[in-house]
Amino acid sequence: MKTRRDFIKISAIGLGATAVAAGAAKAVLGSSLFGNDSDNETDTLRRVPTYCEVCFWKCAGWAHVTEDGNIKKITGNDDDPQCNGKLCPRGTGGVGMFSDPDRLKTPLIRVTKDGKQTYREASWDEALGFISTKMDDLKAKYGPESMALFFHGSSGNHFSHLMKAYGTANLAAPSFAQCRGPRDVGFEATFGESVSSPEVTDIRDTKCLVLIGSHIGENMHNGQVQEMSEAIDKGAVIITVDPRLSTAASKSKFWLPIKPSTDIALLLAWIHVLINDELYNKEYVSAYAEGFEELKAHVKNFTPEWAYGITTLKPALIRSTAREMANAAPSVIIHPGRHAAWYGDDVQRTRAIAILNALLGSWGNRGGIFFKEGIKIPEFPHPEYPKPAWSWKELLDGKYPLANEAVTNSVIEASFPSNGKEARIKGWIISGTNLVASVPLKEELTKAMQSLELLVVVDTMPMEITGFADVVLPECTYLERYDDIRATSHREPTLCLRMPAVEPKHQTKPAWWIAKQLGERLGLGAYFNYKEYSEVLDWQLKQVGSSLEELQRIGVKKSSRKTSPYIEPGADHQFKTASGKIQLFSHEMAEAGFDPMPVFTQHPEPQEGFYRLIYGRAPMHTFSRTANNPNLVALMPENSVWINPQVARIWGIKKDQYVWLKNQDGAVSNFAVKVRLTERIRWDSIYIVHGFGHHHKPLHLAYGRGVNDTELITNVMLDPIMGGTGMRGNFVTFLTEDPRKEAEA
Amino acid sequence: MRYAMAIDTKKCVGCSDCVVACQTENNVPIGFCRDWVTETVDGTYPNVSIELRSERCNHCDNSPCVRCCPTGASHFEDGGIVLVTHNKCIGCGACIESCPYEARYSHPDGYVDKCTFCIHRVRKGENPACVSVCPTSCMYFGDLDDPNSEIVNVLKNRKFKALAPEAGTKPNIFYLT
Numbered sequence: 037m038k039t040r041r042d043f044i045k046i047s048a049i050g051l052g053a054t055a056v057a058a059g060a061a062k063a064v065l066g067s068s069l070f071g072n073d074s075d076n077e078t079d080t081l082r083r084v085p086t087y088c089e090v091c092f093w094k095c096a097g098w099a100h101v102t103e104d105g106n107i108k109k110i111t112g113n114d115d116d117p118q119c120n121g122k123l124c125p126r127g128t129g130g131v132g133m134f135s136d137p138d139r140l141k142t143p144l145i146r147v148t149k150d151g152k153q154t155y156r157e158a159s160w161d162e163a164l165g166f167i168s169t170k171m172d173d174l175k176a177k178y179g180p181e182s183m184a185l186f187f188h189g190s191s192g193n194h195f196s197h198l199m200k201a202y203g204t205a206n207l208a209a210p211s212f213a214q215c216r217g218p219r220d221v222g223f224e225a226t227f228g229e230s231v232s233s234p235e236v237t238d239i240r241d242t243k244c245l246v247l248i249g250s251h252i253g254e255n256m257h258n259g260q261v262q263e264m265s266e267a268i269d270k271g272a273v274i275i276t277v278d279p280r281l282s283t284a285a286s287k288s289k290f291w292l293p294i295k296p297s298t299d300i301a302l303l304l305a306w307i308h309v310l311i312n313d314e315l316y317n318k319e320y321v322s323a324y325a326e327g328f329e330e331l332k333a334h335v336k337n338f339t340p341e342w343a344y345g346i347t348t349l350k351p352a353l354i355r356s357t358a359r360e361m362a363n364a365a366p367s368v369i370i371h372p373g374r375h376a377a378w379y380g381d382d383v384q385r386t387r388a389i390a391i392l393n394a395l396l397g398s399w400g401n402r403g404g405i406f407f408k409e410g411i412k413i414p415e416f417p418h419p420e421y422p423k424p425a426w427s428w429k430e431l432l433d434g435k436y437p438l439a440n441e442a443v444t445n446s447v448i449e450a451s452f453p454s455n456g457k458e459a460r461i462k463g464w465i466i467s468g469t470n471l472v473a474s475v476p477l478k479e480e481l482t483k484a485m486q487s488l489e490l491l492v493v494v495d496t497m498p499m500e501i502t503g504f505a506d507v508v509l510p511e512c513t514y515l516e517r518y519d520d521i522r523a524t525s526h527r528e529p530t531l532c533l534r535m536p537a538v539e540p541k542h543q544t545k546p547a548w549w550i551a552k553q554l555g556e557r558l559g560l561g562a563y564f565n566y567k568e569y570s571e572v573l574d575w576q577l578k579q580v581g582s583s584l585e586e587l588q589r590i591g592v593k594k595s596s597r598k599t600s601p602y603i604e605p606g607a608d609h610q611f612k613t614a615s616g617k618i619q620l621f622s623h624e625m626a627e628a629g630f631d632p633m634p635v636f637t638q639h640p641e642p643q644e645g646f647y648r649l650i651y652g653r654a655p656m657h658t659f660s661r662t663a664n665n666p667n668l669v670a671l672m673p674e675n676s677v678w679i680n681p682q683v684a685r686i687w688g689i690k691k692d693q694y695v696w697l698k699n700q701d702g703a704v705s706n707f708a709v710k711v712r713l714t715e716r717i718r719w720d721s722i723y724i725v726h727g728f729g730h731h732h733k734p735l736h737l738a739y740g741r742g743v744n745d746t747e748l749i750t751n752v753m754l755d756p757i758m759g760g761t762g763m764r765g766n767f768v769t770f771l772t773e774d775p776r777k778e779a780e781a
Numbered sequence: 782m783r784y785a786m787a788i789d790t791k792k793c794v795g796c797s798d799c800v801v802a803c804q805t806e807n808n809v810p811i812g813f814c815r816d817w818v819t820e821t822v823d824g825t826y827p828n829v830s831i832e833l834r835s836e837r838c839n840h841c842d843n844s845p846c847v848r849c850c851p852t853g854a855s856h857f858e859d860g861g862i863v864l865v866t867h868n869k870c871i872g873c874g875a876c877i878e879s880c881p882y883e884a885r886y887s888h889p890d891g892y893v894d895k896c897t898f899c900i901h902r903v904r905k906g907e908n909p910a911c912v913s914v915c916p917t918s919c920m921y922f923g924d925l926d927d928p929n930s931e932i933v934n935v936l937k938n939r940k941f942k943a944l945a946p947e948a949g950t951k952p953n954i955f956y957l958t
Contacts, residue, residue, distance in 0.1 A: 109805035111914070122916050125798040131805055253794030258916055265792045265917035283794045286831045293827040655796035667804060670811045671797045680826060715822055715829045 042153040043503040044146065081108060084537035085591030087116075087522050089190055089514035090126040090133065091658040092211070093234060093258050094522050095119035096530075096592045097127060099515050099537035107131050107515055107537055115592040117259065117527060118234055124256040125656045125671060132667035133496065133513045134541070138736050140498055140510035141542035155508065160545065160553070163507050168557035170490045170506075171202065174463050180204045181424050182462040183490075184447050188469040190519040190534070191494065191511060191547035195467045198551040201418070201563040205427035206461065208442035210474040218760040219376040221438050222386030225622045227399055228612030231372045232408060234526060238601075239263035242403040244364030246275045246357075248299055248389060250373040251282040256655040257374070273364065275357050277302060279650060280678070280723050281716040290357050296648050296721055297379055297639040297764065298347040303388035304636060305343035306358045308335040310395050313355075315362035320397030324609060327621025327633075331391065334633045346636065365396040367403025379639050380753030380762035383438070387622070388634040394618045399611075400603035409597045410525025414579050416572045418563045431460065436759035437628040443759035444475055451484035463490035467511075467547065470499040473660040473727070476749040476763055494550060497664060498734040510544045517546030518569040521576060521587075529595045531580070533573070533587035548572075630757055639753075639765060641720075646700060646767035647683065648721040651745040660727040663738035674742035676712035678723040684713050687770055696771040697722075697743055701750040704775050705743040706731050722768060783842075783925040784860040784898055785953040786912070787932050787941065788835055792919035795820060795833035799911035799920070806899065806910035813886050815896040816911055832958075835911065835920065838863060838884035838896035839944070839952030846876035846885065854892075860924065861953065862900050867892040881948040898922070925953075 081100040088095045088110075096116035100109045110130050114121035123130075143163035144155035158166075174182050180203030185195050187209055196207050211217075220230035231237065239245060240263040252264050268274070268287060276285040277292040277299065285291040294302060310316040311332050321328055340351035347354075361368050370392045376382045398404030428442035431450045436443055451461040461484075475481060485491060485504045493505035502508045515537045522532040540546070552564040566572050574584035582593055603609045610616035614624075626632040642648055656671040657663065677697065679689065689695060694708035707729050717723050728742030753762030795818045803815050816837035823830050840863050847855045847863060854869035855876050865876075865885075870892035877885045877893060888894040899909035903922075907913065912920040923932035941955040 109802075119916075122914050122918075123798070124916050125796050125801045128798055128805065128914055129801040253796070253917075256796055256916070261794060261796075261916050262918070265794075265919065268792055281826075281829045281831065283831075283833070286829075286833075287791065287794075291827070655794060655798075656801075666811050667801050670804070670814075671800060715824060715826045716831065718826060 044153055044155055084535060085113070085532075085588065086110070086515060086534045086537060087532045088123065088127040088130055089534075090130050090662060091256070092189070093118060094190075094532075095123055095127050095258050096522065096532040097123055098591065101537050105538050107134050110515075113532070113591045115590070115594055116532060117530060117594070118524065119258050120262060122258070122262065124258045124261070126256065126658055126662060126668060127258070129656070129662075129665060129667035129671070130515065132665035133662075134515045134538075136497065136664060136666060138498060138664055138734055139496055139513075139542065140502070140508060140544065142510060143543065144505075144508040146506045158507075160543070163509060164550075164553050164557055167490070167492055167507055168554055171463065171554075171558060174489060175203070178462050179425060180422070181206065181426050182460065183465070184208060184451070184461045184463070185465050185467065186210065186444065186447075186469055186471060187467045188474075189467075190514065191467045193520050194547040194551040195465055195494070197563065198555050198560070199465070200421040201555060201560045202558060203422045203424055205424045206442060206447055208428065208444040208447045210444050210469055210471070212439075212441040213443045213445055213759050214377055214474055214476075214761055214763075215375045217377065217439070217441065217758055218382030218755055219372050219374065219386045221440065221758045222376075222383045223372060223390050224440070225383070225438065225624055226387055226390035226394065226619050228614075231405065232525065234259055234524070235372065235374070236406050236408045236526065237369050237371060238403050238406045239369060240266045241367065242267055242272050242364070242369050243367040244273045244275065244361050244369070246277070246361060246368070246370045247284055247288075248277045248303075248371065248373060249378075250371050251278065251284050251652055252371075253283040253287070254655055255374065255653040273360050275360060279718045279721050280652075282652075290353070290360070292349050292353060292357065293718065295346070295348045296650060296718070298636075300381065300385050300388055300634055300636040301338070301343045301346040302349060302354065303385065303392060304335055304338040304634065305340045305354050306361070306392060307331070307388065307395065308338040309340060309355055309358035310362060310392070311335060313358075315358065316395040317365050317397035320366065321395060324400075324611065325394050325618040325620050326615065327619060330621040331633055338636075361392075361396055364403075366398050366401035368396050368398050369393070369404055370396070370398070377755070377760040378762050378764040380755050380760070380765070381637050382755050382760050382762060383757040384631065384634040387625075391620055391634070394620060399618075400609060402602055406527065406601035407599065408525040408527075409529055409599055409601070411523055411529040411531060411580050411595060413521050413523045413531075413576050416566070416575055418565065432759070436755075436757065438624070439758040445477055445480070445754070445759060445761060448475065448477060448480050448484050452480070452487040459487055462488060463492075464488055465492045465494065466501055466505075467494045470495075470501045470660050472500045473744060473746050476746050476752050476761055478747070478750070494547065496544070497661070498732060499660070500730065500732045503732060509550055510542065511550065512540035512544035512546055516540040516544070518548060518573060519546075521573060527601060528597055531577070531582060531587065531593045533584070533591055535570075535588060625757070628757070642767040643700070646769045648764070649697075649699070649745065649748055649766045649768050650721050650723045650764065651726045652723065654725040657725070657727050660730065660744075663727055663730055663741070664735040666737060669737045673737070674710060675725040675728040676710040676742070678712050678714050678717040680717050680719045681713045681715065683719055684711065687772075689770060689772070693772070696775055697748055697768040698771055698775070699748045699750060700767045703748055703750050704771065705729065705747060707740050707743055708774070709743040782860040783953070784840065784862055784903070785923065785925045785932055785955065786898075786909075787921040787935050787955045787957055789919040789921075789935075789939075789957040790832050790834060791957065792917045793833045793835060794917055796916065798914050798916060799835045802910040802914040803896070806902075807897070809894070810889055813888070813894070815884075815894065834956060836882065836884075836944070837911070837954065838880075839882055839950065839954045840896075840898060841953065842951035843949060845879035845881075845948075845950060849875045849879045851875065858900060860903075862898045862903075864897055864900065865893055865895065867894075881945040881950060882952075
């Protein structure tokens with residue numbers, strides 16, 4: 037079938053052919069004692085401050101540049117509390133993002149040639165002109181609100197500014213509805229604020245760390261991993277709830293191998309034990325919380341014996357772990373987690389986690405959850421943004437009343453006509469997110485991408501999403517550009533600089549430049565009143581008592597706190613809720629028509645021969661974005677499917693065999709995946725690391741390696757409270773023969 | 782002076798930062814490595830445990846690789862660091878066969894390569910690259926002859942083991958258990 041927007045493989049038009057020297061250049065030719073060791077070379081390296089963009093932790097570091105303008109290595113900045121001088125494997129391997137021969141190199145414009153859609157190389161002037169003409173046209177026809185931005189990472193800031201100046205508020209980050217949104221809303225409903233990023237968990241000083249499916253160490257959130265290690269050194273008790281023996285579980289005093297999807301039952305039983313056995317922090321609860329009596333009545337029957345039948349966890353284990361938490365309180369953290377979009381009742385689950393923290397008095401106490409402090413960087417002067425006539429909120433149609441950020445799924449659904457209604461969104465800019473791997477709504481995405489009148493993708497790599505664009509803009513990597521100051525609110529306020537370590541490779545450009553160029557073409561030059569972004573940064577830094585020159589020298593500037601990170605003894609602390617008190621019973625939820633206190637709901641279970649699909653992270657990769665990074669591919673080239681040996685015996689599946697996965701709706705993985713037989717996974721579940729199974733051939737290293745879990749997530753359990761896309765209600769079975777071959781035969 | 786490394790298996794998360802840091806620090810070609818991470822799993826679900834270990838050349842006191850090297854390319858440096866002089870190495874591979882830790886590989890340029898304990902950094906008073914980046918700080922590098930060193934301190938206070946003790950190589954990498 038001919039579609040308006042055929043998927044175009046960028047390699048098919050010969051753009052991947054630029055020759056790049058293989059491997060690392062031998063920099064030392066002299067007669068050093070050991071041949072190629074780098075003792076001579078390190079002395080001549082130039083050190084340039086940056087902060088990492090391989091994940092959202094954004095650790096500050098130094099790019100070490102050789103005399104011939106190559107980046108030899110990247111190391112952490114000792115002054116950055118987010119990394120303490122130590123980057124994670126992805127940060128250390130960030131050099132691979134710069135050196136990757138498959139990078140996007142030049143702007144591309146979709147054209148039809150001999151009846152076939154393809155891309156042709158374009159100049160920046162032409163590509164930007166194409167986009168701005170189309171955006172002017174959309175504004176005239178449908179209003180500026182018809183444009184939407186999807187974003188992740190630092191580049192998003194520049195495009196957000198552009199879109200606000202243009203007149204739209206439809207700025208959607210998959211990190212909300214697909215990831216941390218349920219957690220943030222659950223904590224806001226309880227404590228009046230979220231736990232932020234990086235999380236304000238005082239892990240380094242905790243006496244008890246409880247992880248609910250959060251696999252610190254596999255999710256390489258650097259500062260958190262470092263602090264967990266420190267806590268282990270100091271003898272903290274770690275309790276991990278996970279159907280899989282995660283790395284963190286293997287370091288834990290207690291591992292609770294829970295039946296998946298039953299976490300709320302365990303959390304309610306813990307709350308029951310704390311209240312029933314009077315183990316909760318009475319002083320704290322009476323001083324800072326409200327709704328205790330309602331909560332007490334609510335959990336009366338949620339005994340560990342009740343939870344046993346649901347979770348498969350022994351009542352004695354539930355009681356003893358509750359006691360461990362109480363013994364450590366208030367230096368205890370029931371970790372809020374991060375990726376929380378699991379089963380569609382995720383706000384309620386994170387509410388239960390928040391309530392546990394409240395009962396133990398952790399928020400505001402050392403070793404619990406601290407109050408953050410940061411320095412606010414003022415906006416560079418610009419005219420006021422125009423007020424949009426409508427925003428993403430109106431796309432919700434009364435659904436998701438507690439959503440406080442744009443819900444990607446709703447923006448996507450508003451981008452194609454349905455039920456006789458015209459699409460309200462007509463154009464997209466996508467920056468730094470491979471939507472087809474990050475949003476599990478393939479059908480809706482496909483419809484939207486066929487209906488849009490403009491689709492622009494800005495990226496450093498030819499990710500799958502680039503194949504759907506009308507215009508592809510090649511962005512330079514974080515090592516080649518200025519970005520906004522990283523102004524972090526955490527234990528201590530920090531300011532960090534990212535500046536170009538080297539000139540951008542190929543025809544690539546920084547996001548700030550792309551946004552400014554588009555802005556000027558759209559008649560919005562007043563919003564971009566500078567020549568170079570360094571002027572913006574210098575002005576901003578001078579407002580807060582620093583300067584660009586200073587940060588170019590030191591990379592990171594820490595300031596001392598003005599407020600206490602903890603509640604002062606006897607102080608009358610007001611939380612940021614409407615009443616100033618922690619909401620054990622949530623009036624806000626009740627008014628919106630939801631359970632004011634969490635309840636357990638039974639979720640569907642796998643049919644015979646099917647296993648629950650659990651997905652997670654590996655420490656050497658970030659989502660799907662690092663799957664082609666040569667340095668990181670060397671560490672982990674593909675994912676594998678974890679299968680319990682007993683299950684494999686039933687199927688006759690052998691170690692290292694390749695199998696295809698098929699889900700409950702008949703969706704089959706694009707590629708086969710290697711079998712990992714391991715006792716670390718339950719019999720009723722399988723596990724794969726997210727981010728593999730790329731099907732875009734221009735990603736030469738990533739193509740065809742492993743499977744993409746997103747393709748197997750066709751059952752999406754929407755959270756009615758804020759629109760989160762619960763993704764853990766999918767079940768897969770194994771195919772030992774290539775299903776596509778059978779179909780051909 | 783006797784250089785050694787102690788690695789805490791209770792803290793290592795197996796992230797492989799040590800591997801990629803070594804790669805960039807020492808220009809190890811992609812596809813090869815001087816250090817690597819192993820995982821061993823014990824027991825059956827749910828009574829399972831795992832051990833993660835960052836492994837590399839053990840810089841053995843009784844090094845079979847040094848003994849079997851026909852050209853003297855494999856040799857001891859100060860502090861017992863075992864090195865290969867690349868331009869003396871003929872790439873015969875005898876040392877690769879002799880090593881019970883499989884710590885050596887044939888470099889595409891024709892010589893045998895392996896961990897140097899980052900001697901170029903150690904001589905400047907820095908830690909090896911792998912130790913310096915480790916996010917969990919699970920690796921300790923130092924001098925066993927210095928009673929005040931951190932490594933002597935952790936080995937005094939913790940249980941530890943070495944790999945392949947049956948090979949009699951007297952290795953200098955210790956795993957805290």
